[in-house]
Amino acid sequence: MSGGYLAYREFALEFPADLRLGLNLGFYRTFAVPSIAAVLAGTGKMVARPKERAKATGTLMFTLIERGMDGPDGRLAVAQLKRTHARLAVGNDEFVYVLAAFCVTPVRWIDAHGRRKTTVGEKRAAHGFYAELGARMGIEGVPDSFDALADWMDDFERRAFAVTPEGRALWGATRGLLAGRFPRPLAPLVRAAADALLDDRLRDALATPRPSAAVRMLLATVLAARARWWRLIASGRGG
Template identity: 45%
Template sequence: MFDLAEEFEIGFFLSYYRNFSIPHIAQVLAETGEVHARPSKRSMDTAIVMYELIEDGFDGVRGRAMVDLLNRVHKGIRGTNDDFLYVLTTLLVVPIRFCDAHGRRRTTAAERQAATDFYAELAKRMRIGHPFASYEVATRFLDDYEEQYSAPSDAGAGLMASTMSLFRGRLPRPLAPLAAPVLSTLFDDNRLSRSLGLPNPNPVMRIGVNLGLRARAAQLRRRPARTQSRFTPGKAGSGVYPSGYALHELGPRRRAN
């Protein structure tokens, strides 16, 4: 799936926002203070942890450190098993759905199963019960969970306000003022947009964004398919870690005892 790396990066970014649409999860995220205080670092660290695990596996030195980090960060966090399972499921389903809708190609059944197996193993290592046997079961869980819990909330609106600058920064400068309707178009889910306080995009916006995504996919298909990972452990092309990062720098600051 190296050739879908750019699409998965966008999908991870969309999955990050999706958690804000669940009021009780948004409240927990707001209470930790990390998203408000360091929104860029929080978003980048989430992606890096996943990339480190994918690159090194669960039993490598770096992979074990990432699992330990996830368990440390989530220790004592309020939430049911389904809440934690939902967060993992967004990381599985949202990137694949974006690839299938807007990528240079659709994912294969084998790739979807491999991704499902990866997150099932991560759930096991994080002591989260009932991981999925198939991608299809995972998508039904995500859709049912959001049907039950997705709703507007003050906490979700606050998290969106703190993090919209991240999305604006990813857009071409002329589109930056239109970040909210563009993001809403990418979600393609009016209920989710309402829960996040985003406007429902008008037909012209939908057509424009979808034409842009179609042109992007066509351009990617004209390039040689990537055959190697674009992620280099310890390095990140971002203002958060301009000179690279050490594993101990990832995650929230440790609180003094």
């Protein structure tokens, strides 16, 4: 575990903001799976206190990313995830899907909008981290490579994504949180154009209208500016 964990940790350290944003986007994808959306919306906490619930999930994930799964904090985080998921009325495929969404979505985001594309080794590290987490949580059937997991995720979404009141409510409650993942001057623009951050498949499943060409162009400009900003920060660190 240590080698794979360290490689993924280095990846996270190089792309801190992109990874957090990608994890947010991965979490939002789960809203489009009816069985998962029903569970997330069932208690009312995610809709009533989205920022608090998102922070709790993020804290657990970054404890594992930053500290690994073998130390006291990592073992406690895994145990907490196991307890939480043991109570959820969803099948094994849904658990595999959540792992896939957290693994694949950030990598795809970075490849599309980061300051550089990810490497084969970084994809391997991401897959290894989530496959190990799945094994420790008792989740079966996780595909054995990043590409296989990505293909499995796409196929699952084609079969499972559907519009539900719960999914729409979850997206409505949490869409504003995306603005916090961008530099402060860009946040108001992102808040207004949050729906444009979703791909067509997810947008259709959340019954969110396709943004206008003007909004999509504005977002593309914002994302390009963000990538340049992170390249400048990275070059400053290198100097």
